[in-house]
Amino acid sequence: SYMKRPWCLVLFLMWSSVDGDVSYSFQEEMQRGSVIGNIAKDLGLDLNKLSGTRLLCELDTASGSLLISQRIDREELCAQATVCILQYQLLLEDPLQAYSLVLDIADINDNSPAFAADEIKLDLVESTVLGRRFPLESAHDPDLGINSVHEYKLSPNDHFALEMNTQINGNVYPELVLKKPLDREAQAEHVLKINGIDGGRPARSGTASIYIRVLDANDNVPVFSQRVYKVSVLENSAIGTVIATLNATDLDEGVYGEITYSFSHLSDKTGGVIEIDPITGEVRVGGLIDYEEAIKHELDVQAKDGGGQASHCKLIIDVIDVNDNKPVIEIKSASANVAEDARPGTMVALVNVYDLDTGSSGRIACTISDNAPFKFMSEVKNYYMLVTDGVLDQELQPEYNITITATDAGLPSLTRVKVLTIVVTDINDNAPTFTQRVYDANIPENQPVGTFVMKVTADDIDKGSNAKISYQISRDANSESSSFLTINSETGELFTSRLFDYEQSAHFQIRVTAHDGGSPPLSNTCTVNIFIRDQNDNAPVVLYPVQTAGFIAEDMVPFEAPRGYLVTKVVAVDADSGHNAWLSYRIIKATQPNLFMVGTHTGEIRTMRALGEHNEPKHTVLVLVADNGHESLSTTATVSLVIGDGLPVLSELFEFADVSQDSNSITLYLIIALAAVSSLLILLIGGVFYFKLCRRGFSYRSPSANLPVFPTTYCPPGFTDFSHCGTLLKDDRFDSFLTTGSWRGDFRFSSNTDTDTLKQRSAAYQKSTLRRTSTDRATLKVRAGALHPLVNSGILNRLFFVVFLFFPCWLCCRFTQFMRRELPKLECICFGDDIQILVFYSVLLVVLWPKQTICPTSVTIRHHLSSNEEPMVVCTVKVLLWMVAMHGFG
Numbered sequence: 001s002y003m004k005r006p007w008c009l010v011l012f013l014m015w016s017s018v019d020g021d022v023s024y025s026f027q028e029e030m031q032r033g034s035v036i037g038n039i040a041k042d043l044g045l046d047l048n049k050l051s052g053t054r055l056l057c058e059l060d061t062a063s064g065s066l067l068i069s070q071r072i073d074r075e076e077l078c079a080q081a082t083v084c085i086l087q088y089q090l091l092l093e094d095p096l097q098a099y100s101l102v103l104d105i106a107d108i109n110d111n112s113p114a115f116a117a118d119e120i121k122l123d124l125v126e127s128t129v130l131g132r133r134f135p136l137e138s139a140h141d142p143d144l145g146i147n148s149v150h151e152y153k154l155s156p157n158d159h160f161a162l163e164m165n166t167q168i169n170g171n172v173y174p175e176l177v178l179k180k181p182l183d184r185e186a187q188a189e190h191v192l193k194i195n196g197i198d199g200g201r202p203a204r205s206g207t208a209s210i211y212i213r214v215l216d217a218n219d220n221v222p223v224f225s226q227r228v229y230k231v232s233v234l235e236n237s238a239i240g241t242v243i244a245t246l247n248a249t250d251l252d253e254g255v256y257g258e259i260t261y262s263f264s265h266l267s268d269k270t271g272g273v274i275e276i277d278p279i280t281g282e283v284r285v286g287g288l289i290d291y292e293e294a295i296k297h298e299l300d301v302q303a304k305d306g307g308g309q310a311s312h313c314k315l316i317i318d319v320i321d322v323n324d325n326k327p328v329i330e331i332k333s334a335s336a337n338v339a340e341d342a343r344p345g346t347m348v349a350l351v352n353v354y355d356l357d358t359g360s361s362g363r364i365a366c367t368i369s370d371n372a373p374f375k376f377m378s379e380v381k382n383y384y385m386l387v388t389d390g391v392l393d394q395e396l397q398p399e400y401n402i403t404i405t406a407t408d409a410g411l412p413s414l415t416r417v418k419v420l421t422i423v424v425t426d427i428n429d430n431a432p433t434f435t436q437r438v439y440d441a442n443i444p445e446n447q448p449v450g451t452f453v454m455k456v457t458a459d460d461i462d463k464g465s466n467a468k469i470s471y472q473i474s475r476d477a478n479s480e481s482s483s484f485l486t487i488n489s490e491t492g493e494l495f496t497s498r499l500f501d502y503e504q505s506a507h508f509q510i511r512v513t514a515h516d517g518g519s520p521p522l523s524n525t526c527t528v529n530i531f532i533r534d535q536n537d538n539a540p541v542v543l544y545p546v547q548t549a550g551f552i553a554e555d556m557v558p559f560e561a562p563r564g565y566l567v568t569k570v571v572a573v574d575a576d577s578g579h580n581a582w583l584s585y586r587i588i589k590a591t592q593p594n595l596f597m598v599g600t601h602t603g604e605i606r607t608m609r610a611l612g613e614h615n616e617p618k619h620t621v622l623v624l625v626a627d628n629g630h631e632s633l634s635t636t637a638t639v640s641l642v643i644g645d646g647l648p649v650l651s652e653l654f655e656f657a658d659v660s661q662d663s664n665s666i667t668l669y670l671i672i673a674l675a676a677v678s679s680l681l682i683l684l685i686g687g688v689f690y691f692k693l694c695r696r697g698f699s700y701r702s703p704s705a706n707l708p709v710f711p712t713t714y715c716p717p718g719f720t721d722f723s724h725c726g727t728l729l730k731d732d733r734f735d736s737f738l739t740t741g742s743w744r745g746d747f748r749f750s751s752n753t754d755t756d757t758l759k760q761r762s763a764a765y766q767k768s769t770l771r772r773t774s775t776d777r778a779t780l781k782v783r784a785g786a787l788h789p790l791v792n793s794g795i796l797n798r799l800f801f802v803v804f805l806f807f808p809c810w811l812c813c814r815f816t817q818f819m820r821r822e823l824p825k826l827e828c829i830c831f832g833d834d835i836q837i838l839v840f841y842s843v844l845l846v847v848l849w850p851k852q853t854i855c856p857t858s859v860t861i862r863h864h865l866s867s868n869e870e871p872m873v874v875c876t877v878k879v880l881l882w883m884v885a886m887h888g889f890g
Contacts, residue, residue: 022090024066025104028074033067036103039090040064043099056086057103066101074105075142079269082144089352089383091332096347098332098383109147109200113139115208116265120194122176122210123308126184127217131177135165135312137264137300138173139196139206150199155192160212162194167314168228176210184214218307220251222259229301231283232318235291239284243274243317246281248303255306264300264312269293274317276301283315291321292356323361323410329353329418332383337423340394348374348422349386353406361410369403374422386420394426395461428466428518432458434526441494444533445502453485453494456526458514468517473510474525481508485530494528502534503575536629538575540583542637545570554618554640558647563609566653567596570603570637572625582628588636589622596641598623605639617643 024037036057039045041064058069078084083104090099116137124134141148152174154162159180164172174194190212197205224246231244250257261281266274274297275286281303297317304310332350342348355362366384368376373390386402400422407415434456441454460467471492475482486497492512508530515523545553545568555568574581585603590596592615597608605621619641626634 021100021102023102023104025106027106027108028072029108029110030068030072032069032071036066036068038063038065039101043090045092057088072105073110074107075111077105079267080142080144089332089350091350096333096350098350098380098385100380107144107147109143109198109202109204111142111147112204113141113149113196113198113206115139115194115196115206118208120208120210121308122212123215123218124178124182124212125215125217125219125307126182127219128178128182130179130181133163133165134176134178135310136174136176136194136210138171139208140265141196141198141204141206143198143200146199148198149196150203151197153195153197155194157190157192159190160192182214188214190214213308215307218252218256218305218309220256220305221309222248222250222303222305222311224248224301224303224311224313226313228314228316230316230318232320233285233289234320235289235322236324237285237289239286241285243283243285244315246276246283246301246303246313246315248281248311248313250305250309252305252307256309258306259303262302262304264302266299270297270299273297274299283317289319291319291358292325295319295321321358321361323357323408323412323414325356325361326414326416327353327355327364327366327406327408329404329406329416331418331420336386336420337425338388338392339425339427340392341427341429342388342392344388344390346388347385348388349420351376351384351386351404351420352382353384353404354382355406355408357408357410361408363409364406365409366404366406368405372400372402372422374400374402386422392424394424394463395430397424398426398463399423426463426466428462428516428520428522430460430462430466431522432460432469432514432516432524434458434512434514434524437526439526439528440531441528442531442533443496443500445500445535446537447496447500449496449498451496453496453530454528456487456492456494456512456514456528458492458524458526460516462516462518465517469514470517471512471514474513476511482510484508485510485528487512500532502532502577503538506532506534534577534580536576536580536627536631536633538580539633540572540574540625540627540635542625542635543571543573545637545639547637552638552640554642556644556647557607557611557641558649559611559643559645560647560649561607561611562649563607565607565649567605567607567641568639569605570598570623570625570639572603572635572637574627576627576629580627580629584626584628586624586626587621588624589620591616591619591621595619596621605641611643615643619643 022037022039022042026034026036039059045064056068056070056072058067059065060067074084077086084107086103086105088101088103090101091097092099120136122134139149139152149172152162152164154160154176159178159182161177161179163175163177165175166172176192190210192210192212193207194210195205195207197203225248229244229246233241233243246261248259248261250259260278261276262278263274263276273285273287273289274283276283283299296319299315299317301313301315302310303313330352332352333348336349338346338348351366353364353366355364364382366376366378368374368386373388373392374386375389377385377387379385402420402422404418404420405415406417407413435458436456439454439456443451443453456471458469458471460469469492470489471487472489473482473485473487484496484498484500485494487494492514494512510528510530511525512528513523513525515521545555557567558565561567570585572583572585574583583603584600585598586600587596587598594608595611595615596605596619598605598621603623603625605623621639621641623637623639624634625637626632
């Protein structure tokens with residue numbers, strides 16, 4: 001048969017490609033696996049990019065051909081449509097591309113004509129006139145064109161002939177024509193066969209039987225008021241809605257005048273949707289009317305009377321579309337992922353948006369949310385390309401939820417919303433970052449190999465393997481310090497790979513590099529400074545006298561050497577540093593005790609007394625040299641001394657030193673300092689009580705004109721003269737100076753003060769004030785007598801400055817000099833000379849002293865004792881305690 005010759009398919013296969021669209025034409029009912037066309041060849045595509053299966057068709061990835069995967073029936077897909085076209089979208093990923101594929105299905109003669117009923121029954125009266133026509137239902141053939149019903153044939157008989165007639169719409173139907181009068185008595189029933197034959201090659205046919213029963217006379221046939229009825233109905237109309245009412249009349253009476261209505265033929269799409277009342281002729285909605293299923297229904301209506309005579313009319317029902325379908329949003333791309341380095345305009349997804357409605361209800365406006373760096377582009381109707389419209393950063397936002405909104409133009413409009421998730425794939429665009437650019441670590445020397453030093457940490461804001469960090473030490477060809485440490489490549493922990501010696505290297509530097517796992521990998525570098533801490537691992541080494549096996553150099557001592565004479569000096573060094581290198585010397589063994597002594601910090605060996613005749617001529621002194629480490633290390637030096645007569649005594653080597661004074665000098669100075677400070681404190685407390693007694697016995701508003709007048713420079717800006725005696729005049733001719741000499745200097749006052757003028761101003765102001773206030777103020781009763789001499793004189797000022805400023809400073813200077821002489825290696829003594837120490841304590845005293853007592857005059861003292869502020873005693877004690885604490889810390 002035709003279907004068993006697949007090679008013939010090539011004769012009916014055509015393709016064309018225009019602007020990215022590919023069209024193929026092929027016949028229906030082709031066998032599965034038949035080739036429709038080679039897409040890869042026609043579009044010039046790579047076979048490796050083709051994959052996938054679609055309904056009815058599939059792609060052969062090996063050859064690039066489009067194959068038939070299921071039975072294709074044109075009549076089932078397109079019904080009676082003149083053109084049957086299937087449209088597909090061919091999507092290619094990486095990069096994402098879209099092609100339109102159009103399949104035109106050609107009809108073949110695969111269906112035979114079929115009558116609506118296998119038996120057609122007609123009742124004819126015997127009086128039927130010759131030439132009377134009786135319309136018959138036409139045979140239905142789903143095929144189109146030449147493959148549809150082409151002709152009808154009637155079985156041979158004597159009374160009837162078959163003729164063709166054409167309806168208004170062009171449809172051809174058969175009519176049975178009476179050629180010979182009927183005689184019921186001669187033959188009451190006639191059985192005929194009618195064949196419907198199509199025009200295919202080979203032709204197909206369908207047969208129906210016609211049973212004609214001869215009746216008595218029924219002269220009139222039903223007549224419709226119209227040959228064609230045209231009506232319309234809204235889709236989704238309720239069941240039972242009346243669409244139209246048909247009307248046919250028959251002039252006969254009785255049973256011959258009773259008319260029944262029916263549909264001659266109903267298609268599959270019309271069956272169950274439209275129904276007719278056989279008595280009234282009302283056409284009603286019997287099911288769901290959907291405009292998208294059928295936009296028009298054409299029905300053949302038959303009106304038959306009781307005598308069997310019938311007539312036909314055409315009923316055309318137009319379905320009016322309403323906006324009852326929301327837009328449809330389909331995502332055509334397989335995945336919606338985009339790399340974060342994608343350039344603007346990169347296609348991310350292909351979206352198909354359509355509406356089953358027509359007209360304005362089918363016009364769609366499609367938008368996306370504005371808060372995302374994407375936009376829609378449309379080059380093909382109803383297809384939108386989602387492309388990037390900005391820079392993407394996976395670290396800032398790893399994914400986007402794009403809201404796609406499709407709205408039609410119907411009234412009211414319908415909207416459909418769909419959320420598309422766009423995943424931003426990470427690329428290695430961020431290098432690791434160390435938490436610190438420079439790391440500092442301290443490690444004691446002599447630590448074993450593998451000792452933990454520190455941990456460096458780097459972060460990478462990328463994801464996945466791009467954020468996996470490995471550490472390594474950067475190798476430097478010019479330096480071997482990179483091999484001093486090892487690093488854990490995963491954690492960044494540094495460990496020692498050798499023993500460190502502070503004396504060889506106190507500091508070294510390495511660089512650590514962090515690599516991520518991206519391709520290509522990115523890296524970053526930090527600097528690690530390693531500082532070696534000194535440990536007391538070196539014992540002192542004696543340089544002099546030279547200690548060799550079997551020989552020790554002898555030092556000569558003059559017989560006339562006095563007490564404190566420098567005999568020799570033990571010179572030793574320690575390879576350590578800091579406190580570990582501070583050396584102390586001590587005699588542990590001597591030939592004759594109490595004859596020689598050694599300086600604790602200098603190593604100088606001196607005589608403790610004058611030499612006598614009873615002393616041995618040779619002496620051996622064993623000196624212990626110890627360092628100042630936590631676990632002290634020591635060595636011994638053997639000093640050989642020979643007393644020689646006649647040797648000269650050098651004066652520069654003489655220094656008297658009392659042993660008891662040397663051993664207890666520090667304690668003595670501390671006791672003296674404490675006693676001096678305590679004495680000053682007692683003196684200060686006694687002075688305060690004395691001034692309080694003076695305050696009770698003397699009035700400070702004496703009418704005498706001999707009150708002291710102080711220049712304004714002595715007073716703080718906020719000081720007010722509450723005495724109203726005019727003693728605090730604003731005069732700028734008074735200055736005070738400090739000498740620029742040594743610590744022995746004292747305060748001196750300028751001599752340009754006009755004393756007479758001050759006295760005159762004070763007396764005049766005083767008299768006027770007393771006269772104004774004599775009438776309304778009682779005279780203050782005071783005990784007769786003048787002010788205390790210490791208050792009127794400047795001795796108190798100088799006494800305070802000498803006692804409370806210079807004497808403590810001088811005492812501190814002497815103490816500092818002693819400490820520097822006795823402890824020459826004490827690093828915390830930082831003052832250079834007496835002047836620096838004096839300035840330091842002077843500034844300290846000025847800062848801590850209350851502002852009202854910067855100039856300790858009698859008025860300020862009086863103001864202090866009479867005010868509610870902090871007593872001067874407390875302030876002075878604070879200053880002294882602070883000074884003692886500073887020296888104690890040093």
